[in-house]
Amino acid sequence: MSQMLSKLEFINSVVLTFVYTMLFIILSKKINKI
Known part of the structure; x- marks a missing residue:
């Protein structure tokens, strides 16, 4: 569960x-256009 959370935070x-x-x-x- 915590691994999934850290992966989500990374993404x-x-x-x-x-x-x-x-x-x-x-x-x-x-x-630059101005």
Whole structure:
């Protein structure tokens, strides 16, 4: 059970990192356009 939870936390952190990276790229592209 605890192993499953740690796996979920790992996936969650990876997804969050990916989302923030995508947001950062989109924001930097918008800033470059201005």
